[in-house]
Amino acid sequence: MALLRYESQVREPLVTGAKTYHDVTEDIVRPIEAAPSRLWKIGFTISVILLLFGVYSVYREVVYGIGEWNLNKTIGWGWDITNFVWWVGIGHAGTLISAILLLFRQGWRTGVNRAAEAMTIFAVMCAGQFPIFHMGRVWMAFFVLPYPNSRGPLWVNFNSPLLWDVFAISTYFTVSLLFWYAGLLPDLATVRDRAKVKWRKNLYGVLSFGWTGSTKHWQRHEALSLVLAGLSTPLVLSVHTIVSFDFATSVIPGWHTTIFPPYFVAGAIFSGFAMVQTLLIITRKVLNLNDYITMEHIEVMNKVIVLTGSIVGIAYITELFISWYGQNPYEMAAFKNRYDLSTPYAWSYWLMMSCNVIAPQFFWFRKLRRNILFTFFMSIIVNVGMWFERFVIIVTSIYRDYLPSSWSTYYTPSIWEVGFYLGTFGLFFTCFFAFAKYFPVIAIAEIKHILKKNGESYKDNMGEEEKATVEHFTHEHAHH
Amino acid sequence: MAKKKFVVGCFDDEKVLFPAVKKVRKAGYKIHDVYTPFPIHGLDQAMGLRDTSLHTAGFIYGITGTATALSFMSWVFNKDWPLNIGGKPHFPLPAFIPITFELTVLFSAVGMVLTFCYLCQLAPFVKKHHFHARATDDLFVMVLECTSRTNEADAKAFLDSVGAKEINVQEAEDGWWLGRYAKDQKLYSTPSENSLA
Numbered sequence: 001m002a003l004l005r006y007e008s009q010v011r012e013p014l015v016t017g018a019k020t021y022h023d024v025t026e027d028i029v030r031p032i033e034a035a036p037s038r039l040w041k042i043g044f045t046i047s048v049i050l051l052l053f054g055v056y057s058v059y060r061e062v063v064y065g066i067g068e069w070n071l072n073k074t075i076g077w078g079w080d081i082t083n084f085v086w087w088v089g090i091g092h093a094g095t096l097i098s099a100i101l102l103l104f105r106q107g108w109r110t111g112v113n114r115a116a117e118a119m120t121i122f123a124v125m126c127a128g129q130f131p132i133f134h135m136g137r138v139w140m141a142f143f144v145l146p147y148p149n150s151r152g153p154l155w156v157n158f159n160s161p162l163l164w165d166v167f168a169i170s171t172y173f174t175v176s177l178l179f180w181y182a183g184l185l186p187d188l189a190t191v192r193d194r195a196k197v198k199w200r201k202n203l204y205g206v207l208s209f210g211w212t213g214s215t216k217h218w219q220r221h222e223a224l225s226l227v228l229a230g231l232s233t234p235l236v237l238s239v240h241t242i243v244s245f246d247f248a249t250s251v252i253p254g255w256h257t258t259i260f261p262p263y264f265v266a267g268a269i270f271s272g273f274a275m276v277q278t279l280l281i282i283t284r285k286v287l288n289l290n291d292y293i294t295m296e297h298i299e300v301m302n303k304v305i306v307l308t309g310s311i312v313g314i315a316y317i318t319e320l321f322i323s324w325y326g327q328n329p330y331e332m333a334a335f336k337n338r339y340d341l342s343t344p345y346a347w348s349y350w351l352m353m354s355c356n357v358i359a360p361q362f363f364w365f366r367k368l369r370r371n372i373l374f375t376f377f378m379s380i381i382v383n384v385g386m387w388f389e390r391f392v393i394i395v396t397s398i399y400r401d402y403l404p405s406s407w408s409t410y411y412t413p414s415i416w417e418v419g420f421y422l423g424t425f426g427l428f429f430t431c432f433f434a435f436a437k438y439f440p441v442i443a444i445a446e447i448k449h450i451l452k453k454n455g456e457s458y459k460d461n462m463g464e465e466e467k468a469t470v471e472h473f474t475h476e477h478a479h480h
Numbered sequence: 481m482a483k484k485k486f487v488v489g490c491f492d493d494e495k496v497l498f499p500a501v502k503k504v505r506k507a508g509y510k511i512h513d514v515y516t517p518f519p520i521h522g523l524d525q526a527m528g529l530r531d532t533s534l535h536t537a538g539f540i541y542g543i544t545g546t547a548t549a550l551s552f553m554s555w556v557f558n559k560d561w562p563l564n565i566g567g568k569p570h571f572p573l574p575a576f577i578p579i580t581f582e583l584t585v586l587f588s589a590v591g592m593v594l595t596f597c598y599l600c601q602l603a604p605f606v607k608k609h610h611f612h613a614r615a616t617d618d619l620f621v622m623v624l625e626c627t628s629r630t631n632e633a634d635a636k637a638f639l640d641s642v643g644a645k646e647i648n649v650q651e652a653e654d655g656w657w658l659g660r661y662a663k664d665q666k667l668y669s670t671p672s673e674n675s676l677a
Contacts (some may be wrong), residue, residue: 021517021618146556154558159568164578171582175589182593185602190517190616209597210606213615216529217600218519223534224596231538231585243579446519 012296013456014108019291021448028442029191031287035202036437039286043154047429054423057416058133065257066136074408075399079417080130085422086271087127088169088243089264089386092236093272094120095176099232102225107454108300110446111292114187115283116276117180118439121432122172123275126424131165133420161245168242174236179228182221185211187440192406193479240268247393254334254397257322267386270356273301274382279432282377283441292442295370302369304380309360312389316357330402338396345396346408348388355385367445483651485626486512487635488611489644490619494520497620500642501526504624507638512625515615534599538592545587547579609652619646 015024036044061068071078094116101109132141144166146156156163189211192204211217244264247255277298284293325337338349359381362368369375399408435441491497497514501523504511511527524531557563557570568575597603615621622644624635636647 024616025517140669144553152561155563156558157559157565158553158579159565159572159575161578164582167579167582171586175585178589178593182596186518186616193610193613193616205607206604209602209604211616212608212610213515213517214600214620215514215516215520215523215527216532217602218516219524219529220532220534220596220600222519222531224592227535227538227592228589231542231589235585238578238581245578383597384557448518 010293011454014111014294014296014454015447015451016294016456017291019451021451024447024451025190025194025444027291028187028440028444029194029290031436032191032438032440033194033196037286040433040437044430044433045427047433050422050426051430052426053419054421054426057419057423058129061133061414061420062138066134068414070412072408074401074406075395075411077134077394078397078411079391079413079421080134082136082387082394083421083424084127084197085129085243085394086387086392087123087130087428089240089268089390089409090272090275090383091120091123091127091172091176092240092265093270093276094118094123095172095179095232095236095270096269097276098179099229099236101231102229103233107450108297110443110450111294111297112276112301112442114180114183114278114439114443115280115436115441116272116434117176117183117460118432118441119275119279119452120176120272121173121180122428122435122458123272124169124176124429126428128173129420129427130168131162161242161249164242165246168239170227172235172239175228175232179225179232182224182228183443183446184439185209186213187222187444189213190444191440209467237265240264252334252397253328253330254338254393256331257319259315261318261321265470266308266311266315267356267389270305270312270360271383271386273304273308274379274386277301277305277375277379278383281372281379283436284407287436287440287441292447298372298375299366299369302363302375302378305378306360306363309363309382313357316353332377333400334397336399338392343396345392345399348463349392349396352385352392355381356389356420359385434446484651485632486611486652487624487626487632487639488648488650489613489622489624489639489642490646491610491622491643492619492645493643495618496643497622498523498526500622500639500644503642504622504638509630509635509638510625510627512623515611515621515623517614517618517620518615520620523672534592534596537595538588541595542584542588544591545584546580548587549583553579576583593653594608609650611650611652612646 017023019027059067069078069080071080096111096112097116098113101113132138135141143155144163146158147153185208188204188208192201192208195201195204241261241264244260248257248260250256280293281298284290320335320339323331326332337343338346340346341350359378362374362378395411399411401407489500493573494516497520501511501514505528513529514523516523529677553576554571554624562570601608612621622639624630624639626632626635626649632649636649639647
């Protein structure tokens with residue numbers, strides 16, 4: 001039936017410009033074959049310097065202990081766990097785009113999925129550092145694994161959300177990596193087959209696992225992608241759910257909240273999409289990929305941002321309402337410690353509110369959704385806001401505990417605490433720069449797959465049904 | 481290993497490729513494989529390939545993960561070292577759900593990817609015969625296997641008649657890296673013929 005293939009003319013093309021299959025290959029592989037630009041070298045150098053500063057900060061923490069950080073008995077989780085949750089949250093957009101949007105048959109994912117998945121993997125790598133080094137004696141980190149040991153064997157506590165985290169994060173990392181790399185195989189083969197220099201031919205020959213493009217292999221590849229997408233969909237939701245259990249299963253007022261899992265997942269998608277915007281707006285500009293990451297892509301992601309931002313807003317308000325409705329004095333105090341302007345951390349709460357709830361509402365305006373500079377600015381605002389969300393949840397819930405005598409003095413991080421955070425930025429961007437230079441940042445095969453359906457120059461080849469105006473179409477298909 | 485001869489025809493449009501596959505199969509040629517730069521839905525059916533069972537493998541790996549996680553945690557908490565953790569039960573099923581779920585996904589994903597690589601014979605340092613370098617760029621490369629009954633010249637002429645742009649004959653070593661194909665490859669039949677039968 002013709003209608004099943006119907007591609008609405010209201011939808012904008014996902015690939016602009018008159019492209020052939022070969023043009024797609026050329027456009028995406030060219031940056032890999034060209035010498036790195038000056039801008040790239042500068043960016044990469046800055047990232048490596050940040051990374052080295054981070055390594056030194058971590059070195060100090062490992063050698064001198066957690067005392068290098070300004071944590072104290074009352075605020076036992078500070079910047080480190082805030083950063084952990086923040087990075088894990090950012091790591092959610094990639095798999096959401098590649099898995100959930102694959103299941104929903106969203107064609108626009110093809111332009112952004114590769115870079116978003118890479119971002120996911122790097123963000124999870126950064127996230128993992130924080131709980132590992134927060135252990136203090138990091139050389140004992142393998143104690144979290146249930147392996148037969150000489151102490152009994154004494155096993156880990158499978159009831160503990162912190163242990164669930166170990167399983168969730170490592171599974172998430174592994175599955176995202178496999179999903180990403182399986183998708184990369186055909187594109188790496190494309191780079192290999194065009195290589196004019198021997199080292200590139202050999203390097204990509206090894207990386208592409210000898211991919212040929214056989215029909216049988218494609219058939220299995222499609223099946224693999226679909227099932228991995230099906231597995232990753234609940235996985236991506238489970239990971240931030242489990243991260244939220246770290247808080248929600250405790251008895252700390254402000255953490256002990258049943259709304260946490262959906263609220264955290266929405267927040268994760270929110271911050272993840274913001275980070276995708278930040279990265280892709282730069283990438284499309286630097287690598288000249290405006291034809292593949294179009295205004296349409298940016299607008300669609302801005303719609304996701306306004307949706308998830310509003311869900312997060314509802315969650316904030318629900319939390320406040322429930323703390324009043326429950327009339328639990330400790331719960332009410334915990335929230336008063338956030339919103340009351342006379343408390344020391346109220347500024348962070350209101351910063352979070354304005355960045356996460358109020359700011360995204362500008363995206364109701366189409367003009368602003370399609371404004372690159374504004375989108376870029378907003379993507380930074382959202383990520384700042386989401387960092388403060390985690391800071392608010394963690395620090396403001398614990399800095400005044402049950403005994404006023406142990407109320408914490410004002411918590412400011414030490415330079416090594418900040419250095420660790422900056423170091424993960426270094427790690428993240430070092431990886432991302434290397435990825436953008438040596439890997440196809442856009443899924444070449446997937447773009448080719450949608451080219452004749454969603455490419456600008458092929459929209460003219462629509463059937464009669466597709467060409468009809470909206471009025472004609474509704475008239476023809478209305479029920480009489 | 482024995483060398484085999486292949487007649488290779490390259491197409492530059494999938495709209496030409498599809499009818500060509502049908503015609504080639506109807507004419508009785510043995511399609512070794514079609515190499516394409518991106519997945520083409522329906523081409524596997526047109527070539528008469530059977531559906532993949534990779535999903536089933538994924539399911540089996542998945543339930544292996546479920547069983548491993550549940551049985552291991554129960555064994556640890558009940559048999560090997562029944563530790564009293566704050567008076568909590570020794571078989572707390574709800575608390576086992578997160579890890580059970582994660583291991584199900586992990587086993588399934590890792591197992592499927594390894595199976596995929598094994599079935600397609602993909603691994604680092606594997607070298608395969610590539611019939612055309614542009615098969616991963618913009619050409620659809622149909623490869624016919626020359627059997628004892630195949631006349632090369634006829635095959636080339638036939639490929640030309642069905643729209644191939646570039647035709648040549650290649651020799652490649654017959655080995656596992658060429659990929660396996662069904663021995664009893666069925667001849668193509670149109671859907672209408674099927675429904676009549």
